[in-house]
Amino acid sequence: MSAAAVGLIGLAILLVLLIIRIPVAIAMFVVGWCGIAALNGIKAANGLLASETFTLASSGELVVVPLFILMGNVASVTGMSRRLYDAAYAIIGSIRGGLASATVVGCGGFAALSGSSVASALTMGKVALAEMNRFKYDDRLSTGVVAAGGTLGILIPPSTGFVIYAILTEQSIGRLFLAGVVPGLLLLGCFVLTVTLICFIRPAFGPTGPRTSMSEKARALVGAGPIVGVIVLTIGGIYGGLFSPTEAAAVGAGLVILIGFVSRTLSLRDLWVASRQSVVTTATVMLILIAAHMINPFLALSHIPSAVGEFLISLNLPVVGTLMIILAVYLVLGCFLEGFAMLVLTLPIFFPIITQLGIDPIWFGVLVVLTLEMGLISPPVGINVFIVKSVASDVPLSRIFVGVLPFWCAMLVTLAILVAFPQITLFLPSTMIQ
Amino acid sequence: MEALRKIADGLIGLSAAIGSLGLLVVVGVILVDVIGRAFGSPLFGSQDMVTMGMVIIVFGGMALCDRTGGHVAVDVFENHFPRGFNRAVDVIAALLGAIIFFGIAWTIWESSQISRMLNLSTNLLRLPKAWFQWALMGFAIVTALGMLLRAAELAFRGRDIRGESHSGEEPL
Amino acid sequence: KELKYASFTPPQHTVTAAVIDKMNDELSGATGGELTVRGYFGGELGAGPAEQYVRVLQGVADLSWGLPGYTSSQFPKTMIVEMPGAVPEGKTGYDLIWDNIDALKEEFPGTIPVALWTSEPNAFIMKDVAVHSPEDIAGLKIRVAGSTAAEVAAALGATPVQMPMTEVYNALQTGLIDGVISGVSTLSDFKLEEVATHITTGAPLGRLTFFTVLNQSTYDGLSDDEKAAMDAVIGRDLSKSAEDAWNATADEALSSAVDSGSVELIELSDDEAKAFADLVEPVSMSYAESIGGGDLLKSMMGE
Ligand code: NA
Ligand code: NA
Numbered sequence: 001m002s003a004a005a006v007g008l009i010g011l012a013i014l015l016v017l018l019i020i021r022i023p024v025a026i027a028m029f030v031v032g033w034c035g036i037a038a039l040n041g042i043k044a045a046n047g048l049l050a051s052e053t054f055t056l057a058s059s060g061e062l063v064v065v066p067l068f069i070l071m072g073n074v075a076s077v078t079g080m081s082r083r084l085y086d087a088a089y090a091i092i093g094s095i096r097g098g099l100a101s102a103t104v105v106g107c108g109g110f111a112a113l114s115g116s117s118v119a120s121a122l123t124m125g126k127v128a129l130a131e132m133n134r135f136k137y138d139d140r141l142s143t144g145v146v147a148a149g150g151t152l153g154i155l156i157p158p159s160t161g162f163v164i165y166a167i168l169t170e171q172s173i174g175r176l177f178l179a180g181v182v183p184g185l186l187l188l189g190c191f192v193l194t195v196t197l198i199c200f201i202r203p204a205f206g207p208t209g210p211r212t213s214m215s216e217k218a219r220a221l222v223g224a225g226p227i228v229g230v231i232v233l234t235i236g237g238i239y240g241g242l243f244s245p246t247e248a249a250a251v252g253a254g255l256v257i258l259i260g261f262v263s264r265t266l267s268l269r270d271l272w273v274a275s276r277q278s279v280v281t282t283a284t285v286m287l288i289l290i291a292a293h294m295i296n297p298f299l300a301l302s303h304i305p306s307a308v309g310e311f312l313i314s315l316n317l318p319v320v321g322t323l324m325i326i327l328a329v330y331l332v333l334g335c336f337l338e339g340f341a342m343l344v345l346t347l348p349i350f351f352p353i354i355t356q357l358g359i360d361p362i363w364f365g366v367l368v369v370l371t372l373e374m375g376l377i378s379p380p381v382g383i384n385v386f387i388v389k390s391v392a393s394d395v396p397l398s399r400i401f402v403g404v405l406p407f408w409c410a411m412l413v414t415l416a417i418l419v420a421f422p423q424i425t426l427f428l429p430s431t432m433i434q
Numbered sequence: 435m436e437a438l439r440k441i442a443d444g445l446i447g448l449s450a451a452i453g454s455l456g457l458l459v460v461v462g463v464i465l466v467d468v469i470g471r472a473f474g475s476p477l478f479g480s481q482d483m484v485t486m487g488m489v490i491i492v493f494g495g496m497a498l499c500d501r502t503g504g505h506v507a508v509d510v511f512e513n514h515f516p517r518g519f520n521r522a523v524d525v526i527a528a529l530l531g532a533i534i535f536f537g538i539a540w541t542i543w544e545s546s547q548i549s550r551m552l553n554l555s556t557n558l559l560r561l562p563k564a565w566f567q568w569a570l571m572g573f574a575i576v577t578a579l580g581m582l583l584r585a586a587e588l589a590f591r592g593r594d595i596r597g598e599s600h601s602g603e604e605p606l
Numbered sequence: 607k608e609l610k611y612a613s614f615t616p617p618q619h620t621v622t623a624a625v626i627d628k629m630n631d632e633l634s635g636a637t638g639g640e641l642t643v644r645g646y647f648g649g650e651l652g653a654g655p656a657e658q659y660v661r662v663l664q665g666v667a668d669l670s671w672g673l674p675g676y677t678s679s680q681f682p683k684t685m686i687v688e689m690p691g692a693v694p695e696g697k698t699g700y701d702l703i704w705d706n707i708d709a710l711k712e713e714f715p716g717t718i719p720v721a722l723w724t725s726e727p728n729a730f731i732m733k734d735v736a737v738h739s740p741e742d743i744a745g746l747k748i749r750v751a752g753s754t755a756a757e758v759a760a761a762l763g764a765t766p767v768q769m770p771m772t773e774v775y776n777a778l779q780t781g782l783i784d785g786v787i788s789g790v791s792t793l794s795d796f797k798l799e800e801v802a803t804h805i806t807t808g809a810p811l812g813r814l815t816f817f818t819v820l821n822q823s824t825y826d827g828l829s830d831d832e833k834a835a836m837d838a839v840i841g842r843d844l845s846k847s848a849e850d851a852w853n854a855t856a857d858e859a860l861s862s863a864v865d866s867g868s869v870e871l872i873e874l875s876d877d878e879a880k881a882f883a884d885l886v887e888p889v890s891m892s893y894a895e896s897i898g899g900g901d902l903l904k905s906m907m908g909e
Binding site: 018019020021022023024025026029030033046047049050051053054056057058059060062063066067070242243247250251253254257271272275276278279280281282283284286287288379380386389390393396397398401 | 453461496505509523526537544566
Binding site: 051244 | 610616617618646647648649650651652653654656657660661664665666667769770772773775776777780781782794795796797800801
């Protein structure tokens, strides 16, 4: 049997295991280990199991995961999230789906702070889900908004996705960051539009609140002061060069804990319970990430990506056709692979084809990162959907997948717009000197 | 089996407590480093402490995560399957999970032997890598044993422990 | 037989042509295509440089490359080569290593070191700071990779900061760090040319060492002809190929950064360099003595 056949069979088995409800991480471990053992021997499979597990569990970059979860947990136990959403409700609650739109904007803001979609979805999930629930928002809308909005983290700079793309393809990080700004805002706008549209068709999804007077608005805003202060200090600290985005997670957590103690809304026991809950959520998220990294070497050994690349060259299609097929391949692979693993696996094969055809590499980078975002919420392996599930354990996964569907469509529309009008992506980086 | 459950819940709670402590320590380490650096004296070896602390955080909560049903599964088709089938899948999933965590423990043990042979340690503080691999191994074994017990309870008693709260657990 | 070479860098990286392709060409040429080498890039077989040695040992890959500096506790003696002043003027790094291979070999258990080489010398890569003398970097925050580089930075009066290489671009941009001590190839490899403004070369700041290792049992499993072909490829010659390519990449990175006008190059005179040497060379000797390698360092420095 050819290596590619083993790879396809492995993916089929993964699909079956997921459908019969084997936990996602367990299913990926089983398929990854068996696939590597079949293609490269049991010794290699065991070696990778140990080294991927320890490397990810001791990753200095992923430490943002438990830190942001802790920050979100403390913000919710001290009532800071509640007051933030009270303020949002007082200001835009009278608009249909106003809180969901505000959450999308919040995701965009958080994206500008952290380079990671995982961190964005986790933190916003911790802060926003219970609050939207409190105002009787439909859980499909609230979870869908957070899962989709969280993906903005890798389109709006700074972005780990662009850094990895730049290093793999020798492109300018600065240009990619600039190129991501307008498409990121465009996507954010499309998300808000989607929320509004949903709430016009189904008003019960995002019920409107009462109109409030100016003084009520002001009072609510003052109540949200502490958490707004934390956010401003954290973002300011990053751009002011006081700490890195990773360290900002710890600074944010430290600040909410401090405010909680000072305002006597947080007891030592509360902190201990919040910390305990944080390690449990961390375990869920990290086990999925570790397991996803077992699938990556398996697919590399199966040589499926290079087979697709060779096939693509043999087709000899015109430029637009090739680009369409490559993006389609990314959409399909995104169903199974974790985003960054996918970049590593595919760019060495597709990027030379792209440059040969004269396609702008910065433009292509933005398109790829957008398809990567779509993969984060597409079934069956939608990392961001799983993350939202890990903070909203009482909402069935099926409802979350239904909830993200309109946003996935909004992303497809955005992708089409960006493909049709390259200037949207390219005019900002073209202003950069060099 | 009741006695076993008590012991298991004790171990699971202990391992989560170690993880929680690790998380608070890591927050403190980063804060001291950031503040110190602003005044020209960062905490020596802070990155070593953070990355190795991360191992404790990630795997400390693993057993409690499984105990409380925290591992995400695709439940889209759950209602289309017969009850007996779903029960069987739950047992199989718990057993597969136990095999994987025993596998992680075993392979990490083997690589800890390599770490000792190669004298691997963190770059600044020289914390031996094997210590943290052993910690990870311990947490993985607790998780695997917890999964085995859960599978046994499910198969022989029809009891799904994930629906019952953990003795040391308080609602937030 | 196809040997798997795991590389944690993308395929266009210097190591591909200089080591992986060279091994593949020469091995398949000598064995009539029986023995080949296939590269797995960008960490497909496992990410990052730190675990590469272990992956070869465990048979995940047959061959891989890495930096002793990421796991310096495994390579105390090899690390001496990285120290400021260890490689004397007019001598190449790989010659120095292979002249002393008997003392270093024990640090590579379970594998065969098929190539060992060094990078271009370290330089100061700075944002908004022109470094001419040690006073210029006193009190500044400098990103360093390992423990010895941290001591070098501290000896110069700078504040050493540890962070992953992928965060350096942002950190330089926001001013979280003032500069980096590393080879100039990072200007292109990690795009630092976009954010750095000043580069100072000529100070003795040490350099990096690299290894490519082959799994011992993979080698033992080769036929006699294949072993002969392998023996002919590996060693000083392959190391020279790597080191020459590294230097060429570094020269290109530096000249393209300087030509673009975005960075200013400061080449220290011998007198200026000596001010740095006086401060950092004690670090080299005290490190070597701390691991019982004082004589090794002296013989390397030609004393
Ligand atoms: Na971002
Ligand atoms: Na997906």
